[in-house]
Amino acid sequence: DAGVTQSPTHLIKTRGQQVTLRCSPKSGHDTVSWYQQALGQGPQFIFQYYEEEERQRGNFPDRFSGHQFPNYSSELNVNALLLGDSALYLCASSFVLAGGRGSTDTQYFGPGTRLTVL
Amino acid sequence: GNSVTQMEGPVTLSEEAFLTINCTYTATGYPSLFWYVQYPGEGLQLLLKATKADDKGSNKGFEATYRKETTSFHLEKGSVQVSDSAVYFCALSKGSQAGTALIFGKGTTLSVSS
Numbered sequence: 001d002a003g004v005t006q007s008p009t010h011l012i013k014t015r016g017q018q019v020t021l022r023c024s025p026k027s028g029h030d031t032v033s034w035y036q037q038a039l040g041q042g043p044q045f046i047f048q049y050y051e052e053e054e055r056q057r058g059n060f061p062d063r064f065s066g067h068q069f070p071n072y073s074s075e076l077n078v079n080a081l082l083l084g085d086s087a088l089y090l091c092a093s094s095f096v097l098a099g100g101r102g103s104t105d106t107q108y109f110g111p112g113t114r115l116t117v118l
Numbered sequence: 119g120n121s122v123t124q125m126e127g128p129v130t131l132s133e134e135a136f137l138t139i140n141c142t143y144t145a146t147g148y149p150s151l152f153w154y155v156q157y158p159g160e161g162l163q164l165l166l167k168a169t170k171a172d173d174k175g176s177n178k179g180f181e182a183t184y185r186k187e188t189t190s191f192h193l194e195k196g197s198v199q200v201s202d203s204a205v206y207f208c209a210l211s212k213g214s215q216a217g218t219a220l221i222f223g224k225g226t227t228l229s230v231s232s
Contacts, residue, residue, distance in 0.1 A: 004161075033219070042122075042207050042222030043162070056217035090161055094218065105150045105169075105211035105218045109162040 004110035012116045021076040021113045025093030032074040035090040081117045088112045120145045124223035137195040141208035149210040151191040156205045
């Protein structure tokens with residue numbers, strides 16, 4: 001059973017560029033969340049996708065956007081990169097309970113994509 | 119708002135020593151509580167969880183009890199090993215029908231020497 005996978009592993013960009021990160025959720029999961037982890041800090045919630053829509057968003061600017069595909073995989077896009085966007089970007093997956101009872105609160109994380117902005 | 123506070127690290131122990139990493143939280147409602155572990159160069163792994171007051175989560179010799187009266191979820195292990203060296207994150211879930219976000223503490227680095 002494959003866990004959460006992310007690509008690429010590492011990425012180097014320059015200020016002002018745009019970047020796309022990719023995530024495939026754990027088998028059986030339909031919800032994808034993205035987190036930013038700066039060096040020496042805990043992960044910060046960016047947003048969560050379910051049924052191809054953004055369902056919840058953390059305190060991040062509009063430069064951060066996402067997409068979820070019919071196969072539940074997801075992309076994180078960051079425009080106009082800043083030096084401060086350098087971080088480990090983590091994807092996590094979970095699933096929605098039947099009967100409209102919301103998503104489970106246990107999330108499983110991928111290995112992350114290390115983004116360096118020069 | 120919701121937040122998690124962990125004890126400052128690093129925590130340095132000898133093998134077979136007793137471990138405690140303190141975690142307290144501020145939250146509205148009744149969040150679920152988690153401990154995640156991050157080994158060098160890797161993503162986060164779920165270590166244990168508890169979903170309601172007085173629940174005890176346990177895994178791989180680690181334990182934590184959800185204490186609503188003290189808003190705490192301290193991580194303990196009776197005898198640490200060198201392989202336990204990692205960064206440990208306490209987290210709570212902020213859930214709704216729309217979705218669930220995890221709110222993390224800053225992490226505590228554990229270093230175990232033989």
